[in-house]
Amino acid sequence: xxxxxxxxxxxxxxxxxxxxxxxxxxxxxxxxxxxxxxxxxxxxxxxxxxxxxxxxxxxxxxxxxxxxxxxxxxxxxxxxxxxxxxxxxxxxxxxxxxxxxxxxxxxxxxxxxxxxxxxxxxxxxxxxxxxxxxxxxxxxxxxxxxxxxxxxxxxxxxxxxxxxxxxxxxxxxxxxxxxxxxxxxxxxxxxxxxxxxxxxxxxxxxxxxxxxxxxxxxxxxxxxxxxxxxxxxxxxxxxxxxxxxxxxxxxxxxxxxxxxxxxxxxxxxxxxxxxxxxxxxxxxxxxxxxxxxxxxxxxxxxxxxxxxxxxxxxxxxxxxxxxxxxxxxxxxxxxxxxxxxxxxxxxxxxxxxxxxxxxxxxxxxxxxxxxxxxxxxxxxxxxxxxxxxxxxxxxxxxxxxxxxxxxxxxxxxxxxxxxxxxxxxxxxxxxxxxxxxxxxxxxxxxxxxxxxxxxxxxxxxxxxxxxxxxxxxxxxxxxxxxxxxxxxxxxxxxxxxxxxxxxxxxxxxxxxxxxxxxxxxx
Amino acid sequence: xxxxxxxxxxxxxxxxxxxxxxxxxxxxxxxxxxxxxxxxxxxxxxxxxxxxxxxxxxxxxxxxxxxxxxxxxxxxxxxxxxxxxxxxxxxxxxxxxxxxxxxxxxxxxxxxxxxxxxxxxxxxxxxxxxxxxxxxxxxxxxxxxxxxxxxxxxxxxxxxxxxxxxxxxxxxxxxxxxxxxxx
Ligand SMILES: [Zn+2]
Numbered sequence: 025x026x027x028x029x030x031x032x033x034x035x036x037x038x039x040x041x042x043x044x045x046x047x048x049x050x051x052x053x054x055x056x057x058x059x060x061x062x063x064x065x066x067x068x069x070x071x072x073x074x075x076x077x078x079x080x081x082x083x084x085x086x087x088x089x090x091x092x093x094x095x096x097x098x099x100x101x102x103x104x105x106x107x108x109x110x111x112x113x114x115x116x117x118x119x120x121x122x123x124x125x126x127x128x129x130x131x132x133x134x135x136x137x138x139x140x141x142x143x144x145x146x147x148x149x150x151x152x153x154x155x156x157x158x159x160x161x162x163x164x165x166x167x168x169x170x171x172x173x174x175x176x177x178x179x180x181x182x183x184x185x186x187x188x189x190x191x192x193x194x195x196x197x198x199x200x201x202x203x204x205x206x207x208x209x210x211x212x213x214x215x216x217x218x219x220x221x222x223x224x225x226x227x228x229x230x231x232x233x234x235x236x237x238x239x240x241x242x243x244x245x246x247x248x249x250x251x252x253x254x255x256x257x258x259x260x261x262x263x264x265x266x267x268x269x270x271x272x273x274x275x276x277x278x279x280x281x282x283x284x285x286x287x288x289x290x291x292x293x294x295x296x297x298x299x300x301x302x303x304x305x306x307x308x309x310x311x312x313x314x315x316x317x318x319x320x321x322x323x324x325x326x327x328x329x330x331x332x333x334x335x336x337x338x339x340x341x342x343x344x345x346x347x348x349x350x351x352x353x354x355x356x357x358x359x360x361x362x363x364x365x366x367x368x369x370x371x372x373x374x375x376x377x378x379x380x381x382x383x384x385x386x387x388x389x390x391x392x393x394x395x396x397x398x399x400x401x402x403x404x405x406x407x408x409x410x411x412x413x414x415x416x417x418x419x420x421x422x423x424x425x426x427x428x429x430x431x432x433x434x435x436x437x438x439x440x441x442x443x444x445x446x447x448x449x450x451x452x453x454x455x456x457x458x459x460x461x462x463x464x465x466x467x468x469x470x471x472x473x474x475x476x477x478x479x480x481x482x483x484x485x486x487x488x489x490x491x492x493x494x495x496x497x498x499x500x501x502x503x504x505x506x507x508x509x510x511x512x513x514x515x516x517x518x519x520x521x522x523x524x525x526x527x528x529x530x531x532x533x534x535x536x537x538x539x540x541x542x543x544x545x546x
Numbered sequence: 547x548x549x550x551x552x553x554x555x556x557x558x559x560x561x562x563x564x565x566x567x568x569x570x571x572x573x574x575x576x577x578x579x580x581x582x583x584x585x586x587x588x589x590x591x592x593x594x595x596x597x598x599x600x601x602x603x604x605x606x607x608x609x610x611x612x613x614x615x616x617x618x619x620x621x622x623x624x625x626x627x628x629x630x631x632x633x634x635x636x637x638x639x640x641x642x643x644x645x646x647x648x649x650x651x652x653x654x655x656x657x658x659x660x661x662x663x664x665x666x667x668x669x670x671x672x673x674x675x676x677x678x679x680x681x682x683x684x685x686x687x688x689x690x691x692x693x694x695x696x697x698x699x700x701x702x703x704x705x706x707x708x709x710x711x712x713x714x715x716x717x718x719x720x721x722x723x724x725x726x727x728x729x
Contacts (some may be wrong), residue, residue: 096637106708436560460669464567469590471629471668489559508563511595512680512688529560 028058029076037073038119039180043285046126047068048133048206053180059205061286062085066134070121077119078294092393098428128176130233132165137203141295142210148298149215149227150464155382156225156302161208163200164230164479166240167266172268172286173199174278179285224303224383230296235289237261242281243269250368291503305377306417306542307343309394309409310370311335311356316363316530318403321354323362331362340375342396348381355537357420358499361531362527368430368535374417386410408544419540426510427499428479428537431432432488434530435493435505437522441449445522446483446491452521453480464507477500493518493536504528564686571705572599572714573662581721584662585686586708592701594663596646596691598681601718603657605685610652611678616670618645624670624692634695637666641705644693649681656727663704665696668729 029037033054040050047069061069109301125131135141149159184191190213211227244251247269270278282290293410313335315321322337323330334355344352356373360366383391394409409419455478461469479496486492495503502514507528509517519526550711554635564570568587576582583599598605613633622638624646629637640646640661647670661667674681681689696704709717 030603249552295717463589463693464591465594466668466693467589467593468632471634509688511690512671512684527560527563 137206146214349377438525571708
């Protein structure tokens with residue numbers, strides 16, 4: 025038998041059909057777990073259900089004859105207990121499928137499981153111009169379907185229990201699953217993509233049924249603590265909240281407030297917009313910044329832009345175009361000030377590209393993209409550009425505090441200096457300094473004193489008031505404040521070490537010693 | 547009163563940290579006390595550093611400091627000020643005439659230093675308690691008095707009653723050329 029129904033399902037089927045359930049919903053409540061059963065047309069399923077009920081006695085007699093192996097011709101018994109006689113004897117009405125909208129699924133499994141709906145969804149997906157070879161299918165249903173489901177469960181609980189004591193409400197196939205089994209294959213076929221339980225590309229459909237939205241309302245008075253208003257939700261009647269309330273409410277209370285079986289709806293549900301979402305793609309690399317007039321992120325004060333361009337935009341814009349992404353998030357291993365250059369091997373960064381319409385790029389395409397970024401501006405340069413996993417990006421921040429950064433600073437001294445005055449720096453190793461949160465960032469960071477290590481320093485004499493100071497420091501050390509002292513709030517500072525007023529005129533980051541992302545051979 | 551200025555000679559060098567990131571504001575004759583001038587350095591991020599203006603009597607030739615006290619009354623000490631978190635919870639809120647500390651010179655003359663602006667007290671300079679000479683040697687940097695954070699919505703208006711550098715220089719030069727009116 026196609027539908028793999030059991031004899032003891034008959035009572036359940038009769039009750040559900042009489043209550044106004046569609047064929048697929050009947051299968052669900054009979055706990056039919058075979059996907060293909062749901063892929064037949066509604067008419068075929070319903071025809072088979074009726075045929076199954078019709079063969080009731082015929083089958084019993086056939087089984088009986090098979091077991092006893094009496095020589096009696098089976099046709100004789102069949103005549104004696106015809107379906108009609110049986111029905112009138114038990115007082116049950118002739119089983120038939122109700123013509124209206126299904127009480128359980130409000131039409132989801134009746135009107136939206138066919139080729140034409142699959143085509144409609146696929147057309148929307150195609151318009152998005154995504155590139156994908158697999159997809160996952162998601163559906164959102166009106167919350168009140170859970171209320172209707174609960175009512176129907178109470179309606180047929182006794183009959184189901186008679187079938188098997190171990191069956192419970194959880195064994196009923198959910199509308200969501202039945203819908204997916206029926207339709208997602210058709211969508212996949214239409215789009216030429218395999219449908220997986222997990223794919224980076226998600227196609228979401230949904231249904232609304234305003235006529236029955238009120239079904240949930242009595243739950244709010246019965247279980248008020250399940251429906252607490254939240255800021256970002258339009259309605260308190262979320263699916264989760266309704267399910268939770270249904271778990272709490274007693275059967276008697278439920279039946280006092282809600283009809284069992286549910287009332288037949290007069291209209292079918294309406295499909296919501298089909299939406300597509302591709303999981304983010306993560307791009308990593310290292311950047312150099314050659315300009316002292318370029319902020320790392322857009323510099324906006326009081327809604328007004330203070331400087332043209334930014335490192336993140338110069339890198340992200342060509343990527344947004346190539347990946348056809350909706351937006352991005354930029355993050356890097358530390359950051360430099362507007363007036364600081366980043367030289368050497370550059371600073372590791374990662375960009376999360378949101379909802380990319382194209383996600384696959386091979387090595388040579390990535391190299392080409394890197395070239396596009398590098399030719400678009402001489403203020404920055406990118407290397408080691410590559411696609412990475414989300415998990416890998418955490419390696420950039422791992423142990424960031426312990427990492428070493430190398431700097432080169434142009435220093436001015438108030439008192440005249442000789443090359444010999446600079447010899448002292450080579451002897452200083454692992455200098456511990458205490459830095460109060462710099463005044464320039466104190467408005468947005470907590471006030472604290474942090475100890476940082478200056479691993480080593482060396483100096484190159486330029487003239488009587490200038491020299492270059494090379495420093496290797498623990499990440500998180502504020503170099504400018506170490507030099508000028510920040511009103512004496514960094515101790516010791518370079519001025520104190522040299523016993524004169526000093527100032528920092530230029531600063532370059534020479535290297536950021538983070539060994540991620542891996543180098544990409546040119 | 548004779549004032550010693552060294553403004554001209556400092557400018558043979560590139561702009562200082564204060565020149566680059568701060569705006570100088572002044573309050574002269576604070577609370578009607580002659581020459582008790584305060585200087586407020588306002589960072590572009592709205593944070594304000596309260597310092598003595600170079601014309602303040604304490605900084606005049608030969609003065610020495612005997613003591614500095616941030617305990618401004620029995621019940622209130624600026625040393626107890628604590629701020630926590632990004633929003634600087636717990637900091638004492640100050641109005642223009644809130645005293646920050648009292649400084650006594652070796653000639654037993656006492657001066658009160660005031661907040662000059664409305665805002666939350668972030669920190670006071672405990673270094674000058676141990677080394678009062680800092681205040682004399684570097685009054686506008688390491689010898690600062692306090693750091694105050696004006697409310698965001700008041701960051702543009704807190705300096706309204708204060709003088710600009712130009713206006714201040716004007717006041718000082720007039721003070722030096724015209725004999726002081728004695729009360
Ligand atoms: Zn249905």
